[in-house]
Amino acid sequence: MKSNQENVSAEISESGLILTVTAAEHPNFVGLLNAGFMVNIRVGESVKIFACERLGIDQAYFDERIQTLFLNSKPVDDPVTAVVKDGSILALSAAMPGLVGAVFRKGGKYRGLRGSITHPDENEVTAGKTGWVTVKLFNLILKELGPFFLETGVWLKRETIQAFFADRFSRLAGDIQSVNLNGKELAPQALLKIENEEEPVYIKIVTDQLNP
Numbered sequence: 001m002k003s004n005q006e007n008v009s010a011e012i013s014e015s016g017l018i019l020t021v022t023a024a025e026h027p028n029f030v031g032l033l034n035a036g037f038m039v040n041i042r043v044g045e046s047v048k049i050f051a052c053e054r055l056g057i058d059q060a061y062f063d064e065r066i067q068t069l070f071l072n073s074k075p076v077d078d079p080v081t082a083v084v085k086d087g088s089i090l091a092l093s094a095a096m097p098g099l100v101g102a103v104f105r106k107g108g109k110y111r112g113l114r115g116s117i118t119h120p121d122e123n124e125v126t127a128g129k130t131g132w133v134t135v136k137l138f139n140l141i142l143k144e145l146g147p148f149f150l151e152t153g154v155w156l157k158r159e160t161i162q163a164f165f166a167d168r169f170s171r172l173a174g175d176i177q178s179v180n181l182n183g184k185e186l187a188p189q190a191l192l193k194i195e196n197e198e199e200p201v202y203i204k205i206v207t208d209q210l211n212p
Contacts, residue, residue, distance in 0.1 A: 016153070016202030017161070017194070018180040023207040025175035030146035032164050036089070036136035037154035038200055043086050043131040047071060047079035050090070055135070056152065057145065066141060067095040086131025092145075093138040153204040158194050161201060165191040177208045 021029065041054050047069060051057045057066075062079075069076040070091040076082045084090060132155075137145055165172070169192060179186045181194070194201060 015182050016204065018178075019191075019203070019205045020177040020180075020208050021205060022175050022177065025172070026147055026150075026205065026207050027143075028168075028172060028175065029150060029205050030142060031168075032156060032161065032203070032205075033137060033142060033146050033149065033154070035160055036091075036134045037149065037156055039133050039135055040130060040155060041133060043084055043088070043129065043133060045084060047076060047082045047084055047090065050084040050133070051079070051092070056148075065094060065144075066092050068093040068138075084133055086129070086133075089134045089136065091136040091138060092141050094140040150203075150205040151207075153202060155200040155202050157200045161194060161203065162192060 019029075039055065041050070043050075045054070048062065051062050051066075052059045068091075069079060069082075070089075070093075071082050071084070072089055135149075135154075137149075169188075173188050176188045176191075179188055179190055181190070
């Protein structure tokens with residue numbers, strides 16, 4: 001995956017919540033993204049530009065691996081003409097099994113069965129202002145891209161972070177090397193009650209290169 005996201009979040013640099021974890025256990029934190037994550041980014045561009053140039057997903061991976069796209073709950077056939085706007089919800093999935101998977105696959109031969117629920121094409125694709133977009137990853141896409149997004153940084157609701165660690169703290173605490181919130185070192189227990197007035201919280205989970 002690319003690491004050059006044109007993401008407003010990147011301007012935050014070392015602020016926000018930064019967790020350093022052991023490399024081998026990094027995939028165990030992907031569950032933080034189960035409900036989706038938020039991105040503060042340039043909007044008004046096509047789904048494909050948003051995914052590949054803004055989020056940093058490799059174009060070949062996007063074309064070949066991501067077979068099903070939903071924009072605001074509507075299946076997308078052409079990611080070049082579907083436009084991401086402020087408040088959009090974009091879901092990315094690998095090919096789903098059976099007839100359902102064939103019907104919802106982008107540009108699939110059974111797309112006509114969807115009727116009016118297909119996301120309409122939009123003629124004007126022009127970059128606009130920054131805005132919030134929610135990204136949801138499903139099945140293998142979550143497993144494969146989740147670590148990438150956690151390491152580059154995403155926005156999550158505070159209650160999402162707290163609920164995740166409340167259910168898994170005893171199992172994951174030993175894998176957390178450090179917790180840093182806005183430049184201040186905290187004990188791992190602080191993840192159970194994040195004192196931050198901002199909503200949502202910007203979070204990065206990076207690996208401890210000294211302890212692979």
